[in-house]
Amino acid sequence: LRRLIAQFDHFQFRRATVQNSQTGALETAQYRISKSAWLKNEEHKHIADVARRVEDMTGLSMETAEELQVVNYGIGGHYEPHFDFARKEETNAFQNLGTGNRIATVLFYMSDVVQGGATVFPMARTALWPKKGTAAFWFNLFPSGDGDKRTRHAACPVLAGSKWVSNKWIHEREQEFRRPCTTERPPEHLTA
Numbered sequence: 001l002r003r004l005i006a007q008f009d010h011f012q013f014r015r016a017t018v019q020n021s022q023t024g025a026l027e028t029a030q031y032r033i034s035k036s037a038w039l040k041n042e043e044h045k046h047i048a049d050v051a052r053r054v055e056d057m058t059g060l061s062m063e064t065a066e067e068l069q070v071v072n073y074g075i076g077g078h079y080e081p082h083f084d085f086a087r088k089e090e091t092n093a094f095q096n097l098g099t100g101n102r103i104a105t106v107l108f109y110m111s112d113v114v115q116g117g118a119t120v121f122p123m124a125r126t127a128l129w130p131k132k133g134t135a136a137f138w139f140n141l142f143p144s145g146d147g148d149k150r151t152r153h154a155a156c157p158v159l160a161g162s163k164w165v166s167n168k169w170i171h172e173r174e175q176e177f178r179r180p181c182t183t184e185r186p187p188e189h190l191t192a
């Protein structure tokens, strides 16, 4: 995939944005420093292959998943602690998509990083060190649809080298038979 990206200069990498939780607007922020691009399945068969593999790996439908987001961090690039899912109090979050919240995340590591750049989950006391060809998967939501606080995570600053990752964000709709929801609510201290 990285070779593919290098070949196609029409993949427009731009400063990554975040959603302002008050206004719902997408904007750049000091707490997320990286460049990213969104790649559509139709753009190349290798991109469609990634989606197919994610479906096979997770057993979840890709019908409502977002396009593949490819991210590059230079030295000092980072992403401070955040949730991938939208919280109840947030404005506009994913509402226009009609696909529900981000039920799960698949994070592919597309490069090794010389120094720094770990993905850390402070509440789960877990650090993932980028290793080319590996991937992480987690559910952001409980089966009740409540956000799981334990998934709060950050990308530590890259100290040397360059870091490439890609995100596939999977949404709630279409998963009704693959990951049935429950009415049982998780303990309140674990929900966000």
Ligand SMILES: O=C(O)CCC(=O)C(=O)O
Binding pocket: 071, 079, 084, 107, 117, 118, 119, 153, 154, 155, 156, 165, 167
């Ligand atoms: O780059 C990483 O290690 C994590 C990226 C991330 O959390 C995100 O893009 O939402």
Ligand SMILES: [Fe+2]
Binding pocket: 082, 083, 084, 153
């Ligand atoms: Fe994230």
